[in-house]
Amino acid sequence: MAKPSVGVSEVGVSAAAAQAACPCPGTLFPYPPPRGAGIAASVRRKCLQVELGGGAAGLLGGAWGVESMRASSPTHAKAVAALAGGVDDERAAWMVRHPSALGKFEQIVAASEGKRIVMFLDYDGTLSPIVDDPDAAFMSETMRMAVRSVAKHFPTAIVSGRCRDKVFEFVKLAELYYAGSHGMDIKGPAKASSRHAKAKAKGGGVLFQPASEFLPMIQEVHERLAETTRCIPGAKVENNKFCVSVHFRCVDEKMWGELSEAVKGVLRGYPRLRLTQGRMVLEVRPTIKWDKGRALEFLLESLGFADCANVLPVYIGDDRTDEDAFKALRRRGQGVGILVSKHPKETTANYSLREPAEVMEFLLRLVEWKRLSRTSLRLRLQ
Numbered sequence: 001m002a003k004p005s006v007g008v009s010e011v012g013v014s015a016a017a018a019q020a021a022c023p024c025p026g027t028l029f030p031y032p033p034p035r036g037a038g039i040a041a042s043v044r045r046k047c048l049q050v051e052l053g054g055g056a057a058g059l060l061g062g063a064w065g066v067e068s069m070r071a072s073s074p075t076h077a078k079a080v081a082a083l084a085g086g087v088d089d090e091r092a093a094w095m096v097r098h099p100s101a102l103g104k105f106e107q108i109v110a111a112s113e114g115k116r117i118v119m120f121l122d123y124d125g126t127l128s129p130i131v132d133d134p135d136a137a138f139m140s141e142t143m144r145m146a147v148r149s150v151a152k153h154f155p156t157a158i159v160s161g162r163c164r165d166k167v168f169e170f171v172k173l174a175e176l177y178y179a180g181s182h183g184m185d186i187k188g189p190a191k192a193s194s195r196h197a198k199a200k201a202k203g204g205g206v207l208f209q210p211a212s213e214f215l216p217m218i219q220e221v222h223e224r225l226a227e228t229t230r231c232i233p234g235a236k237v238e239n240n241k242f243c244v245s246v247h248f249r250c251v252d253e254k255m256w257g258e259l260s261e262a263v264k265g266v267l268r269g270y271p272r273l274r275l276t277q278g279r280m281v282l283e284v285r286p287t288i289k290w291d292k293g294r295a296l297e298f299l300l301e302s303l304g305f306a307d308c309a310n311v312l313p314v315y316i317g318d319d320r321t322d323e324d325a326f327k328a329l330r331r332r333g334q335g336v337g338i339l340v341s342k343h344p345k346e347t348t349a350n351y352s353l354r355e356p357a358e359v360m361e362f363l364l365r366l367v368e369w370k371r372l373s374r375t376s377l378r379l380r381l382q
């Protein structure tokens, strides 16, 4: 299989520009109505700032680094929505554009008629609740069982910003695909699932590491960031192999400016790295054209579903970086994007779920639906 081209990208492309460039005429599911409908302009601007929180043009420019860090705090987003005309109104309008995937379950499975579902699951905030300590973001045993059951019926991949080994330590399921470091470290299942034997997956070893040349640079930057931020109480620097996370969830808001300046200072010496933002975290990544969306495309291709009409990719994620995967589904004109969020957020996902507990409910319903449809097919054939 030809490897997708990997090159140095431009940073700081606006979400609006990206959307304008992607009219997606063949989209299987209706996407949100034009911007302006149902979401107050001031909230939209704030949302967009969170969206644009990714990109060196934003954070290294320094104009609103701390403002953008503030906007990634859920309580702040709630307060902005309240000022703009009521949290409830705001949420109701947003839910019209991004209805609950549980409420629209029948519609989603109807769209899979004659197609193979392939599941893509983000980890933090999707399979595990957000907690203060990134090393303690454990997944419940019931969630693990739900994911295991899903993987028995559908090829399933975990797509995470974390280092692949670390996310595997949390999930502990050898039958899954793993795309760590925001999709820059992809590996097939260590254990073959008999039901998926027909899928043309390579499986086993590492499938793709498009940023391997950045490994020494990331290691060096990790050490420098850890050193520079050591004096900021609560700051935590996490080595995610092909990217680095600088957490500010436990840093006093008064120190966010100092932290942001420290990170930007280190990155000035590394023009081939860029800064994006997740949930109370600054993410340092190589400037290659690779993200969770590219990883999704790569995995579909590896599974033999490139340019295939008979597949329904379902991607569930909660964060800014998951938007790249939602956009990839739009580009393909097929699939279901589900955003996990309690609060209205600018998103290209079709549907929403409020929290990991609802994700688990959705996964279990999918398994149950699959079991029932298999049974009824067997009965019809008898």
Ligand SMILES: O=P(O)(O)OC[C@H]1O[C@H](O[C@H]2O[C@H](CO)[C@@H](O)[C@H](O)[C@H]2O)[C@H](O)[C@@H](O)[C@@H]1O
Pocket (backbone or CB within 6 Å): 122, 123, 124, 125, 129, 130, 131, 132, 133, 134, 135, 137, 159, 160, 161, 162, 238, 240, 245, 247, 249, 278, 279, 280, 281, 283, 319, 321
């Ligand atoms: O792509 P994901 O699997 O969602 O990973 C994104 C980042 O998730 C982790 O940080 C987030 O979760 C932490 C634990 O709940 C939380 O403390 C932190 O504030 C969140 O940003 C992970 O630690 C990062 O390395 C990932 O990039």
